[in-house]
Amino acid sequence: MRWIVPLDEIKDEDLPRVGGKCIALFQLARRGFNVPAACCVPVTAYDHYIDGCGLRERILMELSRKDLKEMRWEEIWDASLRIRNLFLRGPAIGEVFPEIRAFLEDRFPETPVVVRSSSPEEDSRESSFAGIHESFVNVRGVDSIERHVKLVWASLWSDSAILYRQELHLDPALSAMAVIVQELIQGERSGVVFSRSPNRSHEGVLEAVYGLNQGLVDGVVQPDRWVFDRETLRVVSHSPAPRDHFLTVNPEGVRTAPAPPRMKRWPPLKKKEVCRLASLSLKSEKVFGMPQDMEWTIAMGRLWILQSRPITSIGGTDDRDKRRWYLSLKRSFENLKQLRNRIESELIPGMIADAVKLGDVNLEHLNDRQLCEEIFRRSDVEKKWAAVYWEEFIPFAHGMRLFGQVYNDVMRPDDPYEFVALLAGSSLESVRRNEMLEAMASMVRQDEGLRRKLTMGRHLDAGEAFLRLIDGFIGEFGDLSCPVTGAVQCDQGPEALVRMVLELAEGPSPSKRIPQRDVEQLEEAFLSRFPGERRREAVELLDLARASYRLRDDDNIHLGRIEARKLAAVSEANRRINRKGRLDVPPDLQERLAAFLAADGELSTLRSHGNGGVPGERLQLKPRQLVGQPAGPGICRGAARVIRETADLVRFKKGEVLVCDAVDPNMTFVVPLASGIVERRGGMLIHGAIIAREYGLPCVTGVPDVIRWVCTGDSLTVDGYLGIVTVGAAHSS
Amino acid sequence: MVIGKQKAVFINEMRDLLEHQRLAVLSTHDQGVPHASLVAFCAGEDLTWIAFATLRSTRKYSNLKAEPRAALLIDSRTNRESDFRTARALTAKGCVEEAGEGDLLRIIPLYLSKHPQLEDFVKSPSCALMVMRVESYDLVERFQNVMEVCVTP
Numbered sequence: 001m002r003w004i005v006p007l008d009e010i011k012d013e014d015l016p017r018v019g020g021k022c023i024a025l026f027q028l029a030r031r032g033f034n035v036p037a038a039c040c041v042p043v044t045a046y047d048h049y050i051d052g053c054g055l056r057e058r059i060l061m062e063l064s065r066k067d068l069k070e071m072r073w074e075e076i077w078d079a080s081l082r083i084r085n086l087f088l089r090g091p092a093i094g095e096v097f098p099e100i101r102a103f104l105e106d107r108f109p110e111t112p113v114v115v116r117s118s119s120p121e122e123d124s125r126e127s128s129f130a131g132i133h134e135s136f137v138n139v140r141g142v143d144s145i146e147r148h149v150k151l152v153w154a155s156l157w158s159d160s161a162i163l164y165r166q167e168l169h170l171d172p173a174l175s176a177m178a179v180i181v182q183e184l185i186q187g188e189r190s191g192v193v194f195s196r197s198p199n200r201s202h203e204g205v206l207e208a209v210y211g212l213n214q215g216l217v218d219g220v221v222q223p224d225r226w227v228f229d230r231e232t233l234r235v236v237s238h239s240p241a242p243r244d245h246f247l248t249v250n251p252e253g254v255r256t257a258p259a260p261p262r263m264k265r266w267p268p269l270k271k272k273e274v275c276r277l278a279s280l281s282l283k284s285e286k287v288f289g290m291p292q293d294m295e296w297t298i299a300m301g302r303l304w305i306l307q308s309r310p311i312t313s314i315g316g317t318d319d320r321d322k323r324r325w326y327l328s329l330k331r332s333f334e335n336l337k338q339l340r341n342r343i344e345s346e347l348i349p350g351m352i353a354d355a356v357k358l359g360d361v362n363l364e365h366l367n368d369r370q371l372c373e374e375i376f377r378r379s380d381v382e383k384k385w386a387a388v389y390w391e392e393f394i395p396f397a398h399g400m401r402l403f404g405q406v407y408n409d410v411m412r413p414d415d416p417y418e419f420v421a422l423l424a425g426s427s428l429e430s431v432r433r434n435e436m437l438e439a440m441a442s443m444v445r446q447d448e449g450l451r452r453k454l455t456m457g458r459h460l461d462a463g464e465a466f467l468r469l470i471d472g473f474i475g476e477f478g479d480l481s482c483p484v485t486g487a488v489q490c491d492q493g494p495e496a497l498v499r500m501v502l503e504l505a506e507g508p509s510p511s512k513r514i515p516q517r518d519v520e521q522l523e524e525a526f527l528s529r530f531p532g533e534r535r536r537e538a539v540e541l542l543d544l545a546r547a548s549y550r551l552r553d554d555d556n557i558h559l560g561r562i563e564a565r566k567l568a569a570v571s572e573a574n575r576r577i578n579r580k581g582r583l584d585v586p587p588d589l590q591e592r593l594a595a596f597l598a599a600d601g602e603l604s605t606l607r608s609h610g611n612g613g614v615p616g617e618r619l620q621l622k623p624r625q626l627v628g629q630p631a632g633p634g635i636c637r638g639a640a641r642v643i644r645e646t647a648d649l650v651r652f653k654k655g656e657v658l659v660c661d662a663v664d665p666n667m668t669f670v671v672p673l674a675s676g677i678v679e680r681r682g683g684m685l686i687h688g689a690i691i692a693r694e695y696g697l698p699c700v701t702g703v704p705d706v707i708r709w710v711c712t713g714d715s716l717t718v719d720g721y722l723g724i725v726t727v728g729a730a731h732s733s
Numbered sequence: 734m735v736i737g738k739q740k741a742v743f744i745n746e747m748r749d750l751l752e753h754q755r756l757a758v759l760s761t762h763d764q765g766v767p768h769a770s771l772v773a774f775c776a777g778e779d780l781t782w783i784a785f786a787t788l789r790s791t792r793k794y795s796n797l798k799a800e801p802r803a804a805l806l807i808d809s810r811t812n813r814e815s816d817f818r819t820a821r822a823l824t825a826k827g828c829v830e831e832a833g834e835g836d837l838l839r840i841i842p843l844y845l846s847k848h849p850q851l852e853d854f855v856k857s858p859s860c861a862l863m864v865m866r867v868e869s870y871d872l873v874e875r876f877q878n879v880m881e882v883c884v885t886p
Contacts, residue, residue, distance in 0.1 A: 056814075057814040057815065057817065057818075060815070060818055061817060061818050061876070064818040064819075064875060065875065066875065618779060618781060618884055618885050619740075619744060619780065619882050619883070619884060619885075620882065620883040620884075620885065621739075621740045621743060621880060621881075621882050622880070622881050622882075622883070623879070623880055623881070624871060624879040624880060624881040625873075625877060625878065625879035626878065626879075627875060627876070627877045627878045705739070722877070724877055
């Protein structure tokens with residue numbers, strides 16, 4: 001068995017072994033196209049590696065914790081990160097395949113290379129995986145090449161790859177990956193040529209940038225764009241780009257650099273060169289018998305073809321192509337920085353302004369018709385922001401993940417989520433709120449008189465210092481009796497808050513969290529791996545990851561406020577309907593509103609449905625052991641407190657296990673009382689998981705329908721090491 | 734009703750195991766000394782009983798006479814690595830007694846339709862048809878997911 005094959009020894013029938021990208025390169029080379037020197041680590045090596053290390057089953061077990069279709073994107077992220085860590089921590093390629101190492105030492109001892117994926121599934125006529133799997137540009141030295149081969153293998157299991165393969169109904173168990181190691185051509189100008197435009201079949205499209213092609217492919221550098229006529233090769237149009245920066249090589253890897261004036265002034269290609277590339281793309285189309293998307297670069301005046309793949313039937317601008325969204329989950333650092341800027345300066349202020357504007361309307365002053373219109377208006381605003389949430393905020397969450405990958409690459413920790421400790425911090429509003437609560441509880445612990453007064457409901461006699469704290473807390477965070485989001489209509493006084501403080505004071509001060517000193521040491525250990533200029537980049541990346549974490553929390557709160565505005569209008573309508581039977585509006589509006597309220601009503605019925613026990617003929621079903629994912633290490637046993645409405649929170653007793661659909665940032669004031677956390681929403685980087693880690697609580701997330709299966713009072717054992725929740729005492733079955 | 738749907742899914746999975754698996758592991762004990770044995774079984778349509786045949790001279794028979802409480806394990810293992818994520822296991826717990834006349838008439842045809850090769854065995858005077866009245870099941874899938882199903886009498 002050969003574990004590495006030079007390009008010129010590949011045969012036509014090798015497609016299942018070397019993948020689509022590799023076979024295309026071989027065919028181009030055979031027909032005289034100028035392609036860089038390359039070799040292929042075939043699919044058989046991947047299979048041999050994962051079987052030999054026991055990775056195959058571990059990967060599939062990661063993906064079968066629950067039905068893949070039921071996994072949220074965050075859970076798929078997590079599974080994918082754990083799988084990536086399995087590859088990183090697996091044996092070195094050279095240990096398993098001495099032949100590969102010897103070959104690379106001979107061919108690419110110091111030559112910079114590109115390490116590219118070439119999966120047999122990708123780049124076929126039916127499916128394009130363009131951009132879904134990883135490619136690494138400017139990799140130097142055999143150790144580094146070997147490590148990057150493993151990272152390309154791991155990218156077979158990236159979140160976007162898993163989701164996209166699911167979309168195409170491809171069986172994960174049959175997925176495999178070949179890898180191309182290709183000499184890096186350090187082009188001064190690069191681009192992509194589409195032999196046929198997705199929109200106009202008689203035209204082709206050419207895109208070009210200064211510097212390396214990866215800048216264009218990753219969307220970091222905007223390209224100049226030419227449309228050409230396929231018959232005459234004549235340029236039909238040219239759309240210039242700003243050309244303010246370009247991608248170039250670092251000692252290892254790549255970076256963007258500001259463009260010098262000559263680049264800004266002149267497009268990267270002359271008309272003659274556009275014609276030549278157009279002609280080459282048509283030639284490549286003839287070779288493969290279908291329209292091609294061909295990547296090229298020009299170095300020292302010489303044109304190189306880097307890869308060519310078919311333009312797929314579902315590619316281009318087709319709305320059915322979900323690949324664009326999956327790709328949006330995988331962002332570069334530069335791209336995330338731009339996104340951060342837009343979110344911080346434009347989107348979040350926009351959401352706040354919309355919430356304020358909606359809140360300015362006094363619903364009681366509206367007549368029925370106006371109220372109806374206001375409901376639809378609020379619903380439209382909510383939909384608009386929900387779309388922004390998917391399009392912009394969720395992809396920005398990749399900032400945390402990108403940091404996690406870099407952290408794991410350099411630190412190779414036992415726990416792939418060790419990096420989370422660096423994201424959490426006192427800047428979180430919810431943590432600050434808990435510290436204020438603890439300050440009050442601490443006063444009660446030290447003052448028996450105060451405790452007695454509060455227990456007897458005499459909080460007005462609690463003394464100036466305590467009342468100041470209470471007022472300050474309510475001013476900032478409300479009185480804890482309000483709905484989680486919105487918090488506009490409840491004003492019930494401080495009773496709920498006082499009850500919570502008394503409950504907190506029952507136990508010792510929570511020994512909270514990861515000590516700041518440990519976090520600082522961890523941060524320094526991470527940053528010290530980046531010498532010189534690279535340290536600044538690592539600091540920037542950490543800062544971005546922290547912003548990504550904070551903003552992910554904030555966007556939930558802001559979106560929640562807008563949702564609360566809509567719900568306030570809906571409940572005003574419901575109130576009027578209950579009072580007088582119907583709203584006084586024209587029939588068409590009546591009908592539209594009825595449909596709207598029915599949809600909303602169905603939602604609340606689903607959510608409020610409680611007990612897991614169901615009537616059956618003679619069979620009664622109840623959970624014994626529920627599997628989620630381990631999101632906070634530790635083990636605890638306690639009574640469940642299932643949170644279905646706000647009132648459940650203020651009934652929380654010390655030592656109970658917080659069981660909920662999704663931990664909202666506004667809900668976490670009960671966390672210092674909890675012995676563990678269980679939630680339906682899955683993920684390691686969601687709020688519940690991070691707050692649990694901060695307080696050192698066992699946490700299991702992603703337990704399907706947990707608030708339906710578990711009832712308040714059920715005895716639970718939460719195993720945060722394995723992600724298992726056991727219902728009932730150990731001897732009960 | 735999500736839970737209702739899930740109940741149907743679980744019950745179908747249980748029925749599938751009980752219909753398609755031929756052998757179960759029977760667990761009994763004799764004054765604290767444990768014993769496990771393979772038995773060929775069939776199950777009632779309503780999942781409230783499971784029957785198996787054994788010789789009266791066996792240890793399992795004498796154990797059950799002394800202590801009718803027992804467990805049966807039925808699973809879909811294939812002795813492959815993938816079992817860890819794909820195999821299901823069903824543990825039935827209840828009391829086992831020898832089938833009476835009525836049960837014999839009802840159960841033996843069912844038993845033989847599943848295990849026709851055991852006709853001589855099951856009709857031998859030395860063989861007893863035993864019936865477990867199931868009190869509860871534990872269904873394990875995806876390695877660690879466990880649901881308990883109680884059978885009301």
